[in-house]
């Protein structure tokens with residue numbers, strides 16, 4: 001059993017009522033999970049205020065309450081600790097509770113609008129192939145070396161992060177690659193973690209429902225770099241116009257990568273094909289199975305990170321050439337009738353544009369491109385017309401459909417996408433609310449050599465409507481439909 005005072009180290013208390021020298025069981029931030037002798041941290045959320053659940057937590061057995069203002073009515077035998085910020089206190093206490101596990105391995109944070117899952121998952125694979133014990137915290141899954149755990153967030157809450165980092169310590173993991181989302185930073189889920197390095201991919205339109213402005217979104221990402229120690233490295237993409245901004249106030253050692261600008265790590269694309277691309281990195285050539293201009297950036301970021309972590313350059317190149325693409329990222333199937341279906345997690349305007357541009361460069365003749373795409377409910381609405389415009393402008397046919405409507409009305413989301421379509425492209429657009437039906441229609445419309453892009457859901461195995469998730473897998477569905485259409 002731990003004492004409450006043991007996990008308060010570094011928290012910065014503004015007031016205390018009662019003794020902190022009390023035995024505690026576990027740490028909680030949700031009153032619904034509180035049991036006997038637990039410590040409850042009240043967090044001001046986006047929907048409700050955790051302070052309103054203090055009484056409930058005590059009724060369920062809480063021995064300690066961490067809050068931003070101590071309630072007027074106190075309960076005997078309960079210790080109240082006042083802190084400036086509940087989220088920040090939660091993260092530091094979570095780290096203390098699990099023995100500050102990030103200090104016992106090399107933790108690398110990857111941030112940016114797009115490319116985090118690709119880079120972190122491939123670094124995990126590369127370091128595994130190099131013979132290390134490795135950890136991964138990603139949108140798709142959490143890996144504690146070979147053990148897989150499900151995840152609900154790109155960057156989970158502080159308790160989940162530290163719990164898994166501590167499992168990594170037990171397993172002897174040396175390197176952990178983790179995605180750091182802007183929500184994660186803003187809600188201080190990563191506070192108190194010690195990073196060996198941080199990588200910036202790019203910054204484009206997303207989450208402008210949550211962050212007040214693009215500048216706030218940018219500065220949230222930047223704070224990951226601002227908080228690095230001088231022993232850490234900060235690696236940034238200087239072809240992105242916000243790349244150098246990330247380095248402005250960091251104490252860490254600064255490194256850059258780019259395809260177009262002067263940088264510490266540079267690459268050129270020599271050849272681009274459907275089954276991969278040939279890159280020149282420094283003086284060496286590398287054949288990678290990952291295709292598309294954007295993946296050249298991802299591969300270069302992986303190369304630079306592995307180099308900064310001390311792997312030998314030629315070994316990095318050899319291992320990089322063996323890596324397979326990540327699930328749901330440009331994952332393709334070619335039917336007997338020679339129709340190509342590509343499933344890609346492009347759920348932002350920039351990602352959609354990049355994937356369609358890549359498909360454009362791979363076209364050999366006058367084959368048609370049919371895009372099936374939707375936009376998530378309860379997420380940034382301003383992306384919708386922009387994505388509608390990109391899909392209709394850059395495809396021969398675009399089918400607008402649903403992508404996790406959540407609590408919104410699917411037809412309204414689709415109408416918002418339609419609003420972005422330019423008059424000359426209106427005839428190219430079809431709207432079919434049911435995603436399975438939309439995929440079927442795309443397959444029926446496709447002729448030999450045509451390319452179907454199904455964007456937005458990538459690896460996701462569900463469709464979420466009103467809090468309910470039903471099984472749904474773009475890749476499985478399109479493969480089944482195309483097989484059923486084979487003559």
Ligand SMILES: CC(=O)N[C@H]1[C@@H](OP(=O)(O)OP(=O)(O)OC[C@H]2O[C@@H](n3ccc(=O)[nH]c3=O)[C@H](O)[C@@H]2O)O[C@H](CO)[C@@H](O)[C@@H]1O[C@H](C)C(=O)N[C@@H](C)C(=O)N[C@H](CCC(=O)O)C(=O)O
Pocket residue numbers: 029030031032042043044045046047048049050051053152153154155156157181182183184187
């Ligand atoms: C908008 C958002 O990010 N919300 C996250 C946030 O919840 P919240 O602030 O809405 O919480 P709330 O419901 O207002 O509750 C406030 C507090 O009261 C507590 N409470 C609430 C009810 C109760 O009965 N008792 C109680 O104690 C809650 O546990 C919480 O501590 O804190 C929760 C706990 O950490 C998260 O699970 C939740 O993620 C929601 C489910 C979510 O969908 N988040 C997405 C947008 C997200 O974080 N995405 C990013 C990736 C984005 C990207 O880069 O692409 C991610 O890292 O996954």
Ligand SMILES: Nc1ncnc2c1ncn2[C@@H]1O[C@H](COP(=O)(O)OP(=O)(O)OP(=O)(O)O)[C@@H](O)[C@H]1O
Pocket residue numbers: 112113114115116117118119139154179181201202294295297298328329330344345346347350351352354355458
């Ligand atoms: N470096 C990149 N630049 C621009 N677009 C990219 C890049 N890498 C991947 N993409 C596109 O973005 C999509 C999502 O990629 P990935 O899952 O790696 O991003 P992410 O940053 O993890 O996203 P999320 O915020 O959902 O966690 C891909 O399917 C691809 O279309």
Ligand SMILES: N[C@H](CCC[C@H](N)C(=O)O)C(=O)O
Pocket residue numbers: 154347375376377379403404456457460
């Ligand atoms: N991490 C992103 C994923 C979006 C994926 C898309 N399929 C959706 O549901 O909107 C988010 O939470 O905004």
Ligand SMILES: [Mg+2]
Pocket residue numbers: 116117118138139140154179
């Ligand atoms: Mg991700």
